[in-house]
Amino acid sequence: MTSLDWNPYARNCPTRELLNRIGDRWTVLIIGTLNDGPRRFNEIARAVEGISQKMLTQTLRALERDGLVTRTIYAQIPPKVEYALTDLGVSLREPLKELELWATTHMEQVLAARLRADQAPEQEQ
């Protein structure tokens, strides 16, 4: 017990790296749209409300780089590019689904707690 044991909250632990990877505004959402099969660039853009072209490109490139998504170019005019989850990407969907499930079943409680906290008179005893 010299506390040299692995600290899961240390810098560079896998969890932290994953968080760096998916903890941005768009990654999880984009992965979600690819759940039901390959999608074209603009299909994803339409599905993920509010995303800019720049961020969609950037995030897709990062996902491709990390082996979570494939990019397939069809040589035709106008261009057609399809994005699809790799097996690795599909495997990541599982925990993400759990998270979405939690969100749909519990976020209301979170929001309610937030309202209560905001309305509570400043308790200065």
Next chain:
Amino acid sequence: MTSLDWNPYARNCPTRELLNRIGDRWTVLIIGTLNDGPRRFNEIARAVEGISQKMLTQTLRALERDGLVTRTIYAQIPPKVEYALTDLGVSLREPLKELELWATTHMEQVLAARLRADQAPEQEQ
């Protein structure tokens, strides 16, 4: 099918709100340290490597506001303040654990894919 159906990737969907909530640099890590029971402020600070005092306070306040964490002050000198997960917070641990499990079992593949992508000669045909 007027596409007024609920779009899970739209603004203000629960998933998106959860992502806003936990998709920052510290929240998930802090919740993780509270997994095994209540912790004092500086205990958390030590466990979560690299966090600043400001961000720890700020994140804990947000967690408390959202009903995920309780804050208990013991009237003594020097001060002792303990943070603990609420039932709601504990329930969130479940999906987060799945995520951590994925991280420990798959992040190596992600990192390997990244290296491969970076070393690959620019394929310009």
Next chain:
DNA sequence: CAGTATCCCCAGCGATACTG
């Protein structure tokens, strides 16, 4: 010990314009 209060920087992101 457990915080507040300030200052300040930079990277994440949006907006816009252009292209094969």
Next chain:
DNA sequence: CAGTATCGCTGGGGATACTG
């Protein structure tokens, strides 16, 4: 259609100093 390039802002967050 599916991008690239550039500009510019803003707010997330670090560093530091101070306090009950």
